[in-house]
Amino acid sequence: MGSARLRDWAVAVAVAAILVTAGLSEHRSPSGPAPLGYALLAAGGLVLAARRRAPVTVLVVSGLCVVGYQAAGFAVFAVAYLVAVYSAMRAGHRVATALTSVVLLAALPVAVLVSGRHDTVQAFAQARGVLELAWLIAAASAGEALRQAERRADEAERTREESALRRADEERLHIARELHDSLTHQISVIKVQAEAAVHVARKRGEPVPEALLAIRDAGREAARELRATLEALRDDDTVPPYGLDDLPGLVQRSGATGLRTSLTIEGDRAAVPAAVGRTAYRIVQESLTNVARHARAGVASVRVTYRPGAVVVQVDDDGVATPQSPPAPGVGLLGMRERVTALGGDLRAEPRGGGGFTVRAELPVDRTP
Secondary structure, eight states: HHHHHHHHHHHHHHHHHHHHHHHHHHOOOOTHHHHHHHHHHHHHHGGGTTTTTHHHHHHHHHHHHHHHHHHHTTOOOOHHHHHHHHHHHHHOOHHHHHHHHHHHHHHHHEEEEEEEEHHHHHHHHHHHHHHHHHHHHHHHHHHHHHHHHHHHHHHHHHHHHHHHHHHHHHHHHHHHHHHHHIIIHHHHHHHHHHHHHHHHHHTOOOOOOOOHHHHHHHHHHHHHHHHHHHHHOSSSSOOOOOOGHHHHHHHHHHHGGGGGEEEESSSOOOOHHHHHHHHHHHHHHHHHHIIIIOOSSSEEEEEEETTTTTEEEEEOOOOOOOOTTTOOOOHHHHHHHHHHHHHTTTTEEOOOOTSEEEEEEESSTTOOO
C-alpha cells in the first residue's frame, strides 16, 4: 500500500472517529434508528479512503450519509462531506460538486423534519448548523486553489523541459554547422588532392606511394564519418525521421558494397513511436556499416520481430569475430547502447559461438517517452 493510500485511510478513520464520537456525545437512546445513525456516521467518514480514486462517488456517498444520519436524529456537523468537497474540487469536478451541494442543502431540512424532533423553523436552523454555506465555500475554494497551484506547477515544469530541449536542439545544430564549416572543406580538399595525385601517378605508370594511398583512404573514411556525424546531429523531429518502414531501402543499399543482406519481419506489424522507429533504423544502419567496414563478412541478416509491448531488432553476420577474439568496441556501438538505454531497452552485441557477430536490441513500446 502506497503512502498516499495510507494517508487517505488515516484521514478516513480519523473523520469517522470524530463523527461517531460526536454522535455518542448526544447520549442518544439505543432504541429506534440510533444503530443505523451510528453506522451512517462511520460510513460517511470511512468512504473518504477512496476520495483520490473516485472523488465524485465519495462526494455523493458522503452526502447521502449526512442526509441519512440527520434523518436518524443525529445533528452532527458534516465534516466528511466538506473533505469530500475539497477532494472533488481538487480533482477538477466543479460542476458535480456544485450540483451535489445544492441538492444536499435542499435535502437537509427535509431530513431533519423526517426525524420528527423539530418543527419547520427549527429544521432549517439545524440544517444550517450542520452544513454552513461559508464552510462549504471555504472547502471548495481550498480544493480549487490547490488544483490551480498544481496545474501551474506542472505547466512550469513542462515549460522548463521544453526550453531545455529547445536549447539542446539549438546547440546540436550549432555544433553541426561548426563542424560543417570548419572540417568539410578541408577534408574534401585533402581527399580530392590525394585522389588526383593517385590518378596522375597511375596514368604516368609510376608506382603509387603507400603513404599517398593511406592519405586517400583516410580522407574517404573521414568524409564518410563526418557525413554520418552531421546526419546524427541534425537528426531531430523537425524533419520526417527514418523508421522501420525505411529498413528495406537501407538493406537494399547495403548490397551495393558487395555484402549479401536479407530482411525478415516477424509478428503482427503495429505502429510504434517515432523514437523507437528511429532508434531501430540507426541500429541497423550502424550494424551494417560495421559489418561492411570491419567484419570481413559476406552475408548479413536483419530480423525485426514485433512483440506485445516491444520491438526486437537483430543483425547477424558471418564475419571473422569469435568469442576468443572479440572486436574492440567502438564509438558506433557506444552510440547504439546510449540510444537503446534512453528508451529503457536492452542491447546485446557480442560474437556468435559459430563465428560472426550479432547485435540484438529490444526496444519497449509502452515505456517510450
